[in-house]
Amino acid sequence: MEESKKGIKGIIFGRTIVVILAILLQLFALFAAFLWLRDDVFYVYGGFTVIGFAVLLHIVNKRGNPDFKLVWMIPVLIVPVFGALFYIYMELQPGTKLMYRRLRLLSASTREYVVQDRDVQEELEGISPEMGHLASYLYQYDNCPVYKNTDVTYFPLGEDKYEAMLRELKRAEKFIFMEYFIVEEGIMWNSILEILKEKVREGVEVRFLYDGMCSLALMPYHYPDHLKAMGIQCKMFAPIKAFFSSHYNNRDHRKILVIDGKTAFTGGVNLADEYINQKVRFGHWKDTAVMLRGDAAKSFTFMFLEMWNVDTLREENYKAYIVPAHKGPANDGFVIPYGVVPFGSERVGKRVYLDILNTAKTYVHIMTPYLILDQEMIMALTYAAKRGIEVKIIMPHIPDKKTAFALAKTYYNELIEAGVEIYEYTPGFVHAKVFTSDNEKAVVGTINMDYRSLYLHFECAAFLYRHKEICQVEQDFQDTLKKCRQIALEDYKKLGVFVRLEGKILRLFAPLM
Template structure:
């Protein structure tokens, strides 16, 4: 009886925490705002009836002309035109609400200011560029684009190690963290308590006690799904500095749609990691969610790490409430004699890059297109999501039609059913053109990897969908003629036998509702 009473007591306390907790208040405020916008919509809709069709048809026509002349992807234009033309009141109200978001404009201005102040830390080494030009004029042109549009220079003298599974990344990163002497920077989309994060945090805490500067930056979504709201204070008590990117607030704002999806870990300015792996147990298969989790990561040692060091510090600056001493990046970029190490004398070039949804330049998207269009023999892709715009569909189908072995590996067990239905809606068109699509039978693929012609590859956080390529902050590394490219190709070759090839018949055999929902969602795919 005593145990039963205790259980009832804990149940009541748990219910009270839900009812009077932060999440409930958050949902309440959101509901009130939605109710207010619904009232405005009803009021305008009544005016629509009173003023007649002509007035709102004129507004809709003017707005349509404006959207068609905007500088943005055609798929986004179509996603806006449908509600504006079919539902003039709702579509117009929604469009105006999105475009008048001052918070997004203020955030964009802050990012631009930080980048302007720190551009001189990312100057292109002319000797490296000249060596690349002699090797490949096409890749030199890509290097120019990545520097001009993304802000990040090309490097050589960088040693790479590729991890085809998060399990292997986990072991390596614990060893490298133990070697830190000056600082450790951690920036991840997802951080969740468990075996992986607890192991890393234990080392970070010990390093902080030894005088190593430790900074952690994570996306604000974690505060609702993975970590306590006051987790930064908990870390500060351990001697670890912490900031949250774009904390979730109880206010309807389009800025909440732009998340920090990057995965960056930097040690002492000479070692860095990126890839698809987040800091949670499912990424190292210590927690089963969607079958076997196929993910990857890559480690850099050498001069290219400078790009990741600067991009972390830039985002750290952006997330500060007021300017601080982080403006002087120089101490963090001084690596002493490390770059004279013989182990860095490896062939090839690399461009660690970041992609921002604020500047209107989809760097990751353009990089993927460049690889596909330049491919001569093959282009192999791993991605958890497949939500494509017309440019990407054209590039993939054109590659296949001109004889390039174009292969995509997708999950067979999805993490999001809606994204899976949407992905399947593209299969038939791609397969008809000759693109080969496989699904990973053991479970979920979370790798975001391109490899082509045995000479170039990309490993990073950029998915093959609108959210990654247009809405999130992302990162990755482009690699050209480095020996690690062959390791990435080997991972693809070893993964393929574990997959089932999709055909027109297998797509046709999918449930009718599944196919219909996928096709219907393409209407709003850019806004999902």
């Protein structure tokens, strides 16, 4: 394998350059057509100006987040013809519409296998009507029931999850499903791959799905064929090809591992060495995850199968992956696994975060790598603080994306002035996506506090309510807080003029970041 690394990297980066050049060529052709029509054909240009005005009216009256409308209105107003043509081109892309239609069909097919236990729902409603309403919403719009009979283990670091993954993978008897945003050769992936190959030889069914962005810089484009030769079923989600499409904007950002339908993992940890601190990138890498053992693992099984089948019309044998009900401790609390789909009118990941902020009684504690907020989220954070809720946010001190970090800092003053406390993790980078509230609610998953996670990506998480493991999540927040420095209003003023200007300019394009 070592001998082929140079060749592999050449293929990777050679393909990356070709794809980028092809996409730029398409954008250049569109822009050139605009220039030709403007300069040489006056009446056609006039016609397109009318089209631009019609597009503007459509954007203003279209349902959706006003921040996204603003991003489109800017090019339509400044460069009417090109902006209108580009908007129409993006709106007419069939990829996202076909995928949404396919996902709805798949969700309808799996609904009979993830039926809500009415006794569990009624018990939750009796304890907390507001949580009962949230659970009903998630089941209605996300096909995700609320479960009991589920043991939960929280991992405060990626290396903790890694050790548990290796242990649980070795115990697999029937099937292993893996869905990850990033995979890269190294200590972590190579050790997991060795176990997967051994499990295939034992007759265990192994399916591996990873996001197609990896084909640009991390893995060879035909890596799925390499795994298939080992007996591992493998797919890339939305592989990047040499044509421009809005479809590429919707990435599979989920991190899911399901073993035998009994055990499931999720959280921020991808399959690369920086996530377990075996490779230093941006200082110490702080990440989190959870392992669910019991009934709630079922939802992750079917969440995976829906994504696996989104690009095919084959009939899945869902019954083959049903496992008997788990008998857990009597008072183990409630667990709701849920997914986020970037289509339709519902934004489930955002709704859950807003619900926690709006119903908090004493505190909301948050860890997130990115802070790129729409007005609704800003209002929820500031209103919670203004009504006396302790709102604390832990951010990285060493960012992985300097532009995103500069943009995040533009929100600091408004949040701090309202009473929100912001901290930066001084040892390095926080990649965790965690909410805890009132010692009775916690969310651990893949959902960042930015537009991409809340609007554009496929995501997932586990919501815990009155579960004993919530105290471990909150304790980790407090332990992490000891390694942070609090940000004051004066800190923003100390930033360089160009950094502040960069952040303010980027704020115009925040929905795209």
